[in-house]
Amino acid sequence: MRGLDAVQPRHLALLGFVLAALGYMACFRYDAFGLEEAGAHALALNWTIAQKIITPAAAFGFPDLRAVVLAPLNLHWAGSLPAAKVYTMLVLFAGVLLWHALLVRLIGAEAAMIASTLLVLSPMALHAADSIGTGAFLLLAAAGLAHLRAKALASSRPVNAWVMLELLALTFAVSLHPAGLGIAAVHLWSFWPERKSARGRLLLAGGAIAVAFPLLVRMGWPGHEPWGVLLAAGAALLGPYADPNLRWGAGWPVLAAVMLLVLGQWRRLKTPSDFTALIAALVLGAFLPDAGFALLLWAALLALGFSALIRLN
Numbered sequence: 618m619r620g621l622d623a624v625q626p627r628h629l630a631l632l633g634f635v636l637a638a639l640g641y642m643a644c645f646r647y648d649a650f651g652l653e654e655a656g657a658h659a660l661a662l663n664w665t666i667a668q669k670i671i672t673p674a675a676a677f678g679f680p681d682l683r684a685v686v687l688a689p690l691n692l693h694w695a696g697s698l699p700a701a702k703v704y705t706m707l708v709l710f711a712g713v714l715l716w717h718a719l720l721v722r723l724i725g726a727e728a729a730m731i732a733s734t735l736l737v738l739s740p741m742a743l744h745a746a747d748s749i750g751t752g753a754f755l756l757l758a759a760a761g762l763a764h765l766r767a768k769a770l771a772s773s774r775p776v777n778a779w780v781m782l783e784l785l786a787l788t789f790a791v792s793l794h795p796a797g798l799g800i801a802a803v804h805l806w807s808f809w810p811e812r813k814s815a816r817g818r819l820l821l822a823g824g825a826i827a828v829a830f831p832l833l834v835r836m837g838w839p840g841h842e843p844w845g846v847l848l849a850a851g852a853a854l855l856g857p858y859a860d861p862n863l864r865w866g867a868g869w870p871v872l873a874a875v876m877l878l879v880l881g882q883w884r885r886l887k888t889p890s891d892f893t894a895l896i897a898a899l900v901l902g903a904f905l906p907d908a909g910f911a912l913l914l915w916a917a918l919l920a921l922g923f924s925a926l927i928r929l930n
Contacts, residue, residue: 633734633737634710634737637710637737637738638703638706638710641706641743641746641747642703642706644743644747645699645702645746645747646747652748652749653748653749653750653751653908655680655681655683655751656683656705656748656749656750656751657749658680658684659680659681659683659684659687659749660684660687660698660701660749662680662684663684663687663688663690663691663695664691664695664696666691667691667695667696679834679835681751681792681793681831681835682788682789682792682793682831683749683751683754683792683793685789686708686754686757686789687701687704687705687749689704690704701749702746702747702749705745705746705749705750705753706746706753708753708754708757709742709745709746709752709753709756709757710737711757712753712754712756712757712759712760712761713733713736713737713742713756715757715760715761715763715764716733716736716756716759716760716916717729717730717732717733718760718764719760719763719764719891720732720733720920722891723891723892723920723924724920724921724923724924725924725927727927728920728923728924728926728927729920731919731923732916732919732920732922732923732924735919736915736916736919739912739915741908741911741912741915742912744908744912745908745909745912748908750908750909750912751793751794751907751908751909752908752909752910752911752912752913753912754789754793755790755793755794755796755797755909755912755913756912756913756916758786758789758790758793758797758800759790759796759797759800759894759895759898759913761786762783762786762787762790762800762804762894763891763894765779765782765783765786766783766804766807766891769783776816776819776820780820780823783804784823784824784826784827785827787800787801787804787824787827787828788827788828788830788831791827791828791831791832792831792835793909794902794905794907794909794910795901795902795904795905796898796899796901796902796905796909796910796913797898798828798901799894799896799897799898799899799900799901799902800894800897800898801824801827801828802897802901803893803894803897804824804894805821805824805825805828808820808821808824809821895917898913899913899914899917902914
């Protein structure tokens with residue numbers, strides 16, 4: 618019994634991640650198909666740099682900043698597609714851990730645990746890791762920015778290293794998807810009350826540059842494959858390969874549930890917060906309803922849904 622008493626929740630969580638990783642790797646496709654175009658572009662840039670050959674950036678344009686996150690693969694695993702997929706899986710798990718910590722603060726520990734567990738086990742999460750998709754990196758950016766903002770506000774220095782990291786993370790998020798632009802807009806909104814101080818002016822100027830740089834360099838978000846309509850992305854619980862006709866039918870209740878849950882939290886939208894950033898990400902991300910947006914939509918539905926269910930009970 619003494620040995621069982623030493624088992625902590627974090628040990629069970631680690632065991633769960635190990636089992637999930639084994640399941641993910643068993644489901645990965647190890648052929649040349651199934652990669653997201655933007656993810657393949659980022660991999661190609663890294664591999665050409667590692668092999669010292671001509672980069673494809675001149676022909677295909679500059680990739681999003683997931684290429685920077687994937688750069689450690691150049692140390693030993695350049696050219697290895699399985700290594701890239703496993704690495705993306707680890708990025709996804711890191712994003713889920715940060716997402717769980719954020720949800721504990723927003724909706725409570727019980728709802729956060731259920732929502733995070735079901736997010737890891739969802740077909741969209743597996744698809745994000747298997748395709749080196751935007752969703753894994755977008756979740757990491759969304760959750761990471763919330764923690765960086767809290768660290769920046771808690772620091773005694775007006776302009777500190779956490780602020781610089783926050784601006785870099787804003788650039789990363791905006792380069793990935795229009796949803797990142799929604800998160801950046803809320804962060805800039807939170808800087809606005811300080812606009813008359815030197816710190817506020819610096820934050821607004823730095824935030825504007827952080828947002829404008831990836832937009833001007835990449836001229837939007839090329840390389841994504843939108844599913845055409847928002848309803849298709851709303852049926853994320855069916856997985857990315859569900860029948861298109863089935864997506865249309867399942868998309869309505871999913872989107873309706875998200876809208877009802879958001880309206881139920883409307884009072885929390887009056888001031889810039891982590892919750893407001895999530896809603897802004899969903900609104901702007903809806904202009905590009907791809908697999909990355911679907912994962913973020915599913916994460917929001919799980920978080921808001923289980924929070925509402927627990928409050929009702």
